[in-house]
Amino acid sequence: xxxxxxxxxxxxxxxxxxxxxxxxxxxxxxxxxxxxxxxxxxxxxxxxxxxxxxxxxxxxxxxxxxxxxxxxxxxxxxxxxxxxxxxxxxxxxxxxxxxxxxxxxxxxxxxxxxxxxxxxxxxxxxxxxxxxxxxxxxxxxxxxxxxxxxxxxxxxxxxxx
Amino acid sequence: xxxxxxxxxxxxxxxxxxxxxxxxxxxxxxxxxxxxxxxxxxxxxxxxxxxxxxxxxxxxxxxxxxxxxxxxxxxxxxxxxxxxxxxxxxxxxxxxxxxxxxxxxxxxxxxxxxxxxxxxxxxxxxxxxxxxxxxxxxxxxxxxxxxxxxxxxxxxxxxxxxxxxxxxxxx
Numbered sequence: 001x002x003x004x005x006x007x008x009x010x011x012x013x014x015x016x017x018x019x020x021x022x023x024x025x026x027x028x029x030x031x032x033x034x035x036x037x038x039x040x041x042x043x044x045x046x047x048x049x050x051x052x053x054x055x056x057x058x059x060x061x062x063x064x065x066x067x068x069x070x071x072x073x074x075x076x077x078x079x080x081x082x083x084x085x086x087x088x089x090x091x092x093x094x095x096x097x098x099x100x101x102x103x104x105x106x107x108x109x110x111x112x113x114x115x116x117x118x119x120x121x122x123x124x125x126x127x128x129x130x131x132x133x134x135x136x137x138x139x140x141x142x143x144x145x146x147x148x149x150x151x152x153x154x155x156x157x158x159x160x161x
Numbered sequence: 162x163x164x165x166x167x168x169x170x171x172x173x174x175x176x177x178x179x180x181x182x183x184x185x186x187x188x189x190x191x192x193x194x195x196x197x198x199x200x201x202x203x204x205x206x207x208x209x210x211x212x213x214x215x216x217x218x219x220x221x222x223x224x225x226x227x228x229x230x231x232x233x234x235x236x237x238x239x240x241x242x243x244x245x246x247x248x249x250x251x252x253x254x255x256x257x258x259x260x261x262x263x264x265x266x267x268x269x270x271x272x273x274x275x276x277x278x279x280x281x282x283x284x285x286x287x288x289x290x291x292x293x294x295x296x297x298x299x300x301x302x303x304x305x306x307x308x309x310x311x312x313x314x315x316x317x318x319x320x321x322x323x324x325x326x327x328x329x330x331x332x
């Protein structure tokens with residue numbers, strides 16, 4: 001097994017040697033300071049972005065909340081109006097009297113119209129029949145009477161026979 | 162002892178947001194960190210170290226002081242390397258692979274890639290043991306683990322590296 005890892009160990013040793021050869025004075029101090037400044041800017045920028053996103057979300061929810069409230073208010077108002085129409089509490093006493101008076105007037109008018117119609121009908125019936133009509137009428141009566149007498153005769157014959 | 166006290170004082174100051182104190186801490190470890198980063202990935206070594214410092218600066222308040230500053234920041238760097246190269250496709254330098262005389266270069270290149278793919282807990286031990294010449298006892302003290310664990314981790318890490326190299330053997 002030891003031999004199996006020889007290649008690996010050799011490779012690792014080579015890497016180490018290469019690393020040592022390339023060892024140089026490198027300073028990350030300035031780079032780090034610059035990077036932190038950049039990071040700071042990125043951090044502020046990202047925070048600002050997050051803030052805007054949150055604000056948008058809050059505004060959307062507020063909007064939804066107000067729309068909901070407004071709808072609720074509308075519904076309540078409609079229900080309230082229906083209730084008021086039924087109970088009519090908003091109509092003042094004066095208006096009530098006026099309405100009553102109008103109703104009364106209307107009913108009086110109706111009554112008057114009815115009365116007029118009745119009177120007209122009565123007038124129609126109470127008028128005497130014209131001469132032509134009376135003649136026609138008597139003729140009709142006579143016809144009926146004649147028929148009636150014939151029927152009576154038939155009955156008499158049958159009874160005799 | 163004096164340097165240890167100084168480090169603790171600097172850490173305390175850095176935790177309070179003192180950039181100068183953090184810069185002092187950086188100065189103490191930058192060469193060693195860069196060396197390890199360079200061995201693993203010469204092209205991105207500077208960026209890796211830079212990112213490591215930035216991450217360390219932003220999370221210095223989380224540092225509890227159970228280990229040395231170097232061990233802590235070293236772990237940050239290894240995690241960064243692991244995260245950065247874990248899913249990256251392996252691209253062997255064609256010039257190296259084509260040249261059969263340059264087998265050592267090829268081995269180094271493969272090992273570099275393998276080290277970036279290695280889990281930080283293994284790559285950390287490999288770099289401490291092989292690149293920084295720490296003894297097993299010292300590593301166990303630095304990482305606060307048993308000597309046996311250090312040995313088994315070194316063995317497992319080498320096994321993984323061997324497997325990786327054999328698997329990607331182009332010839």
